[in-house]
Amino acid sequence: MADKNQETMNQNDEKDEETEETVTAEVIDADNQESSEEKSSEDGEKPNQAELDQLQQERDDLNQQLLRVQAEFDNFKKRSQKEKESERKYQAEDLAKELLPVLDNFERALQTDVPDDTKSFADGMNMVYNQMKDALKAQGVEEIESVGKPFDPNIHHAVMQVEDEQADSEVVTEELQTGYYLKDRVIRPAMVKVNK
Structure with missing residues (x-):
């Protein structure tokens, strides 16, 4: 046993x-494998x-x-x-262009002689006209001053030339249709007579 x-x-x-x-x-074997992995990883970490x-x-x-x-x-x-x-600055341009002919018609209507019995009606029309001009002015619409100013093709549209010895050459003598600015942009040039 x-x-x-x-x-x-x-x-x-x-x-x-x-x-x-x-x-x-x-x-x-494990040590050999680790050392071979280290060598291969070192080679991978160091690209050329x-x-x-x-x-x-x-x-x-x-x-x-x-x-x-x-x-x-x-x-x-x-x-x-x-x-x-x-766009914000000139947003009122389309509306102003639509209303300008209405202002022209108001101006023509107010230039006619009014009988005494319709004087109050004419005063009411004048108030409406002024209100409309004020509303447009609040939106930046201003009239172009033309009479007595030098002709400027950027803001004036000359339709006639006259010979006036008392006026300077190339000066606007009469305004036939009012022109308008919208802020700094001309939305309608003034229709004028210009001295030769």
């Missing part, structure tokens, strides 16, 4: 030695100079493209803002 115990112990010792050799071999130059060029190109897009967007915002301001 002692022999059997001795034999079992010897077998256990042999198994322990085999296990140690297997573990040692596995540790060595050509790859670095290419990546830097791509980055620079993308930065330039981003700057161009930002500049275009800023320009678009500024242009949109200017268009909105211009």
Whole structure:
């Protein structure tokens, strides 16, 4: 029985030695594998100079493209803002152009001689006319002063030339139809007679 115990112990010792050799071999294999992975990862982390130059060029190109897009967007915002301001500034232009012939008719009607029995009616018409002019003035519509001023083709439309020795040359002598500004824009030039 002692022999059997001795034999079992010897077998256990042999198994322990085999296990140690297997573990040692596995540790060595693992170390070799780690060192080969480290070498390959070191190679992956250190790209060559050509790859670095290419990546830097791509980055620079993308930065330039981003700057161009930002500049275009800023320009678009500024242009949109200017268009909105211009639209607000001249929003009354269409309405003013529609009302100018009405003002002309009021002026013609008020220039006629009125009988005494319709004087109050004429006064009422005059009040309406003045109210309309005030409303347009509040929106920035102003009359162009022409008579006695030098002829300017930007604000005057010459329909006749006269010879008046008492007036200077190229000066407006008579206004046939009133011209109007809307703020700083001419919406209708004044129709005038000009001295030669």
